[in-house]
Amino acid sequence: MLKIDPELLNNASLSPHRRALEQGYRWLRFDDELEQQFRAFYLQGHVARVRLVTYMCIVLFLLFVILDLATLPAYVSARTVSIRLALIIPSLIVVLLASYRAVWRAHLGTAVFAAALVIGLSTVAVIGSALAVGYQIPYEGILLVALFVYLIAGLTWRRALLVNVVTLCAFVIMEFWLQTDPRARLYQIVFMCAANGVGAYGAYFLEHSIRTTFLVNTLLHELAALDGLTGLSNRRTLNIHLERIWRQALRDRQAVAIAMIDIDYFKRYNDRYGHAPGDAALKAVADVIAAQARRPLDLTARYGGEEFAVVWYDPVPGELRAMGEALAAAVAALRIAHLDSELGSLSVSVGVTIGLPCAGDNAAALLRAADQALYQAKRQGRNRVVVSEPVPALV
Numbered sequence: 001m002l003k004i005d006p007e008l009l010n011n012a013s014l015s016p017h018r019r020a021l022e023q024g025y026r027w028l029r030f031d032d033e034l035e036q037q038f039r040a041f042y043l044q045g046h047v048a049r050v051r052l053v054t055y056m057c058i059v060l061f062l063l064f065v066i067l068d069l070a071t072l073p074a075y076v077s078a079r080t081v082s083i084r085l086a087l088i089i090p091s092l093i094v095v096l097l098a099s100y101r102a103v104w105r106a107h108l109g110t111a112v113f114a115a116a117l118v119i120g121l122s123t124v125a126v127i128g129s130a131l132a133v134g135y136q137i138p139y140e141g142i143l144l145v146a147l148f149v150y151l152i153a154g155l156t157w158r159r160a161l162l163v164n165v166v167t168l169c170a171f172v173i174m175e176f177w178l179q180t181d182p183r184a185r186l187y188q189i190v191f192m193c194a195a196n197g198v199g200a201y202g203a204y205f206l207e208h209s210i211r212t213t214f215l216v217n218t219l220l221h222e223l224a225a226l227d228g229l230t231g232l233s234n235r236r237t238l239n240i241h242l243e244r245i246w247r248q249a250l251r252d253r254q255a256v257a258i259a260m261i262d263i264d265y266f267k268r269y270n271d272r273y274g275h276a277p278g279d280a281a282l283k284a285v286a287d288v289i290a291a292q293a294r295r296p297l298d299l300t301a302r303y304g305g306e307e308f309a310v311v312w313y314d315p316v317p318g319e320l321r322a323m324g325e326a327l328a329a330a331v332a333a334l335r336i337a338h339l340d341s342e343l344g345s346l347s348v349s350v351g352v353t354i355g356l357p358c359a360g361d362n363a364a365a366l367l368r369a370a371d372q373a374l375y376q377a378k379r380q381g382r383n384r385v386v387v388s389e390p391v392p393a394l395v
């Protein structure tokens, strides 16, 4: 198993990904929501490979058809070739189609699972159909299929195990039914079980590592993009997001608004109540701020210390003040006691501004204008909202 650096876990926020890494996933399953995310990640990384492997399989099975026609008596090859052409090749074509059609791609995993099942059972049928007419054909092909299903097909471990257990059962039944040589039967069943053991063991560790990679990837992304204390975006993410939606707003001829929010007298709060309650208050304020920007292109960030930013894409200009006041009211509604503030409870000052992007400008001017509005709110006595004039030349 891959060992995770404990420092990485200590620094990451308490996300479901961190929890999964701490709790482990020896049964190769996460909680429902995380499992869905993992499946999407797994599929995304496997589409190209599954497609390539499917082409290889089609070529391989067509070669088997040629081999059957060249080496087997006609009364045997008539059976084996028809199974390969009527069942195996069509199931592989379905997988190929699912890998190409965007609308079907969500079902690619199911298509591979069904194809693997068809291939496993058809291979048993190929061997059985020959045995039924008294002809022993090499059974090694089915060992190849078992290892292929575990290690190459891109199936999750549980699905690969299910396919192989079903195939193994069918193989054992077929051997007892049609195999007349008890020594051959014993050897073939033992080798099938051994191939399953080796395949299942290898596939387990492979998927465990892929799950670890998925979790660590997400944690690293969180560490780079989010603020560790509040879980909001950090300043770097804010800047990247702002530049991105600025360009989009320029294309769509839409406005962008920013609110800068700063907790009032937070130094006094820390001094009176201590740093840990200060952290808890920051987190509570961050949570209510996060609830004020929910549309896909909106963003809430911790700008630094006790200062936050909210970005709204395409807001209604006449509602800017109301949006700023909603932020301040949501914080006031927390009723966090602050006896060293005139109000007796924690409050925020808010500066809001709006801009309509023009070619050649950038979002920094908007951020500066929101910061100046916040500065004015502080100078005017705190616990208030100042809405600045739209950024000149931007609106």
Ligand SMILES: Nc1nc2c(ncn2[C@@H]2O[C@H](COP(=O)(O)OP(=O)(O)OP(=O)(O)O)[C@@H](O)[C@H]2O)c(=O)[nH]1
Binding pocket: 229, 262, 263, 264, 265, 266, 267, 268, 270, 274, 275, 276, 277, 278, 279, 282, 304, 305, 306, 378, 382
């Ligand atoms: N507990 C805690 N405090 C923090 C954190 N980040 C910054 N601070 C504190 O926030 C305080 C900010 O103080 P100032 O910049 O003087 O602002 P203020 O006391 O809020 O005064 P005004 O903004 O003018 O109302 C400082 O005491 C910082 O130590 C943090 O992550 N946790």
